[in-house]
Amino acid sequence: MGLVNVSKEGQTWQIEQRRVDKVINEINKKEDQLALRATDLKDSVIELRETFWDDVTVNLDEPDDVIETEASIKQQAELLKQKELVHGNIDDERKTLKQLKDNPYFGRIDFKEDDESSKEALYIGISSLMDAAEEDFLIYDWRAPISSLYYDHSLGKGSYETLDGEVTGEITLKRQFIIRNSQIKGMFDTGLTIGDQLLQEALGNNASTTMKSIVSTIQKEQNKIIRNEQSKYLLVQGVAGSGKTSAALQRIAYLMYRYRKELNPENVMLFSPNPLFTSYINNVLPELGEANVKQVTFFDYLQDKIGNKFTIESPFAQMEYTLTKTEDIHFNRRLSNIGYKSTLAFMKLIDEYLFSLLTEGVQFKNISFRKEVLISKHRISEYFYSLDKQMTLPNRLELVVRWLVKELRPFQKAEVKKDWVEEKIELLDKEAYVKAYYESQKQENESAANEELILRKVVVAKMFGSLKQQIQQFAFVDVSGTYYQMFADWKSDNKPEEWQSLAKQTKKNLEKKHLYWEEAAPYAYFKGRLLGHTSDRQVRQLFIDEAQDYASSQFAYIQHMFPYTNMTLLGDINQAIYVQMTKENPLIPSLAGRNAERITLTKSYRSTKQIVEFTKHFAPGNEEIEPFEREGKKPRVIMVNDNAEVIKRINEQVNKLTEQGYESTAIICKTMQESEIIYSALKDHMDVTLLSEDTYSLTKGLLIVPIYLAKGIEFDAVIIPDASSEHYTLSERSLFYTACTRAMHELVIINPMSPNVFIKEAVTSTYEQIIR
Numbered sequence: 123m124g125l126v127n128v129s130k131e132g133q134t135w136q137i138e139q140r141r142v143d144k145v146i147n148e149i150n151k152k153e154d155q156l157a158l159r160a161t162d163l164k165d166s167v168i169e170l171r172e173t174f175w176d177d178v179t180v181n182l183d184e185p186d187d188v189i190e191t192e193a194s195i196k197q198q199a200e201l202l203k204q205k206e207l208v209h210g211n212i213d214d215e216r217k218t219l220k221q222l223k224d225n226p227y228f229g230r231i232d233f234k235e236d237d238e239s240s241k242e243a244l245y246i247g248i249s250s251l252m253d254a255a256e257e258d259f260l261i262y263d264w265r266a267p268i269s270s271l272y273y274d275h276s277l278g279k280g281s282y283e284t285l286d287g288e289v290t291g292e293i294t295l296k297r298q299f300i301i302r303n304s305q306i307k308g309m310f311d312t313g314l315t316i317g318d319q320l321l322q323e324a325l326g327n328n329a330s331t332t333m334k335s336i337v338s339t340i341q342k343e344q345n346k347i348i349r350n351e352q353s354k355y356l357l358v359q360g361v362a363g364s365g366k367t368s369a370a371l372q373r374i375a376y377l378m379y380r381y382r383k384e385l386n387p388e389n390v391m392l393f394s395p396n397p398l399f400t401s402y403i404n405n406v407l408p409e410l411g412e413a414n415v416k417q418v419t420f421f422d423y424l425q426d427k428i429g430n431k432f433t434i435e436s437p438f439a440q441m442e443y444t445l446t447k448t449e450d451i452h453f454n455r456r457l458s459n460i461g462y463k464s465t466l467a468f469m470k471l472i473d474e475y476l477f478s479l480l481t482e483g484v485q486f487k488n489i490s491f492r493k494e495v496l497i498s499k500h501r502i503s504e505y506f507y508s509l510d511k512q513m514t515l516p517n518r519l520e521l522v523v524r525w526l527v528k529e530l531r532p533f534q535k536a537e538v539k540k541d542w543v544e545e546k547i548e549l550l551d552k553e554a555y556v557k558a559y560y561e562s563q564k565q566e567n568e569s570a571a572n573e574e575l576i577l578r579k580v581v582v583a584k585m586f587g588s589l590k591q592q593i594q595q596f597a598f599v600d601v602s603g604t605y606y607q608m609f610a611d612w613k614s615d616n617k618p619e620e621w622q623s624l625a626k627q628t629k630k631n632l633e634k635k636h637l638y639w640e641e642a643a644p645y646a647y648f649k650g651r652l653l654g655h656t657s658d659r660q661v662r663q664l665f666i667d668e669a670q671d672y673a674s675s676q677f678a679y680i681q682h683m684f685p686y687t688n689m690t691l692l693g694d695i696n697q698a699i700y701v702q703m704t705k706e707n708p709l710i711p712s713l714a715g716r717n718a719e720r721i722t723l724t725k726s727y728r729s730t731k732q733i734v735e736f737t738k739h740f741a742p743g744n745e746e747i748e749p750f751e752r753e754g755k756k757p758r759v760i761m762v763n764d765n766a767e768v769i770k771r772i773n774e775q776v777n778k779l780t781e782q783g784y785e786s787t788a789i790i791c792k793t794m795q796e797s798e799i800i801y802s803a804l805k806d807h808m809d810v811t812l813l814s815e816d817t818y819s820l821t822k823g824l825l826i827v828p829i830y831l832a833k834g835i836e837f838d839a840v841i842i843p844d845a846s847s848e849h850y851t852l853s854e855r856s857l858f859y860t861a862c863t864r865a866m867h868e869l870v871i872i873n874p875m876s877p878n879v880f881i882k883e884a885v886t887s888t889y890e891q892i893i894r
């Protein structure tokens with residue numbers, strides 16, 4: 123069944139436009155009502171603030187009166203808070219209405235339930251809207267159970283799930299709208315599930331610097347991901363451009379709607395691959411009428427857990443090293459370090475070491491005050507190991523904290539009499555002096571006669587206060603020293619063969635307070651198990667995009683940190699660009715585990731059919747890859763004789779692409795090193811931007827970017843400046859594949875000398891070869 127473009131001149135168009143007008147009219151009325159409520163509320167908040175103290179009974183004579191006064195203040199404050207909250211909700215509602223006014227809905231289906239005699243026309247938009255009587259839905263939220271009909275079915279029999287069971291019936295009409303500025307711009311009747319025109323249009327547009335919401339064209343298989351509610355772990359393996367990120371964002375919006383009473387933005391977190399990606403997707407949720415959720419890179423998350431005493435290598439620096447420093451004398455050692463520390467075997471070894479620490483080995487630091495050791499590390503260790511051996515390490519440390527605080531008391535008392543305190547008192551400025559004095563009086567209830575003693579106590583208490591605070595934060599535990607010991611004296615039969623050389627490098631790094639990327643998650647895990655984790659209970663839904671880039675040890679850490687959290691992992695094994703990532707990846711079916719459900723997406727929407735047909739032949743995995751039927755030019759493979767010609771060809775191709783109206787072209791290089799070389803060669807001739815790890819937002823125009831930073835992002839056209847066999851070796855298949863699949867409309871590959879093995883694998887009819 124095909125697609126019918128509803129004619130602008132016809133009656134249907136007019137009827138639908140009249141309905142749009144009616145809905146807009148309703149929105150206008152609701153806006154007016156809300157504006158009125160907002161003004162009333164604002165006035166009453168102002169008044170409440172002004173008269174706040176009038177309604178509070180202040181009486182501090184007797185303890186009972188104080189309690190009453192406190193209660194009275196609390197009550198007033200609560201009232202104010204509630205009003206402000208309602209005001210915030212009104213604001214949100216007004217924002218949504220404004221969005222609806224521009225584009226009230228994008229779909230309609232006529233559905234006749236099996237038990238009903240008449241059909242109902244359902245209009246679907248980003249948020250629901252009731253009529254004035256609050257009886258009928260003028261618009262259904264796309265996330266309502268009934269809206270599933272629109273995404274999952276074509277004309278004929280259809281059904282949707284509700285809490286009370288399945289509702290079945292017949293779909294007699296399915297219509298798509300493009301409405302902008304309250305005017306219908308396009309209208310299509312379709313018999314297919316939403317493939318077709320609207321999707322063609324959406325995909326045919328130029329790439330934008332921010333991701334778009336796909337709400338009006340969600341595909342059936344994507345809808346399954348979005349609405350999945352059963353699985354604790356939802357694993358999505360989807361080929362490049364299959365809409366994983368898009369579906370993830372729609373899913374966030376869906377869950378926030380479905381569990382709107384329980385789920386706030388703080389309860390949802392997304393690990394994104396880099397800051398550029400974070401800004402790239404930032405507008406999708408607001409477009410859907412939802413607030414943004416917590417977004418963080420895994421690097422930042424680890425940095426936060428490890429603390430700023432360590433520098434941590436970024437994943438990109440690790441990548442750059444493995445790609446460019448193959449001549450380094452320690453290169454192989456580094457590779458085996460990455461290999462081993464990425465495994466679960468290493469995490470198990472850490473567990474074994476932690477177990478041994480129950481009987482000996484935890485390192486401590488002296489507790490000193492003004493350069494004098496008050497409590498030595500040996501005493502702390504003695505106390506620690508005198509505690510019940512059955513207790514966990516963190517529980518024992520809690521007891522040590524209490525013991526230390528008690529032990530400090532006599533020292534604090536003794537310090538009060540020392541000479542240095544006098545100097546400190548003299549240094550107090552007048553204001554601090556008075557404050558300290560009154561504070562001390564309040565606390566001690568002593569007479570002013572003993573003024574000096576009081577001030578002495580105050581000064582010492584303040585300094586000991588910060589000491590105690592450090593103790594409470596376990597500053598007396600030498601975490602890195604204890605970790606170091608694992609690589610120094612500790613004995614185990616389960617160490618890998620290459621342990622000696624790995625240990626040497628690890629110790630060197632720890633001495634410099636530096637952690638390689640592969641070491642960061644294991645170290646954070648160790649630190650947490652030793653000191654006690656503050657596991658992230660607040661996060662109820664965790665989303666991990668580009669999940670193929672996480673090592674097993676990193677996943678183990680994440681699972682450990684979020685034991686009660688539901689997770690959605692999205693990735694593509696074909697794009698596993700980090701050396702350590704192929705083994706034990708949870709996206710691989712056999713590793714999915716009991717609580718997990720795995721969904722595969724095989725259709726690629728980003729690139730034209732021609733690009734997908736070309737790239738799928740050298741895709742690393744065995745996954746099926748199906749193109750969406752969108753026509754374009756065949757990829758161009760330009761053979762050149764020498765490097766000097768490369769720059770000339772880039773110039774020529776960029777001009778060609780710009781002439782065709784493409785707004786974003788990326789020259790995608792294998793490494794930052796290569797990106798910098800190309801950038802220096804081009805920057806004086808053309809307007810070009812080099813993206814780096816620290817780039818926080820995407821711009822249009824001509825960009826140069828290493829592959830690992832272009833992950834998850836797309837461009838109108840992609841130029842690969844050096845696809846020679848010397849530059850891309852067999853092991854770099856995923857890198858090359860990832861680079862090619864960033865292109866939406868055009869792909870240009872330049873080959874100085876011989877083409878790489880992947881191009882040779884592609885069917886020759888799928889690309890155009892240009893020999894100079």
Ligand SMILES: Nc1ncnc2c1ncn2[C@@H]1O[C@H](COP(=O)(O)OP(=O)(O)OP(=O)(O)O)[C@@H](O)[C@H]1O
Pocket residue numbers: 321324325334336339340341344360361362363364365366367368369694727728833834835836863
């Ligand atoms: N249902 C859809 N309707 C409209 N556009 C879609 C749909 N699904 C995907 N797209 C578009 O396809 C492109 C790729 O989507 P997305 O970036 O979400 O894919 P991905 O699987 O995360 O890709 P990759 O793994 O290659 O980074 C985007 O431009 C997105 O808007």
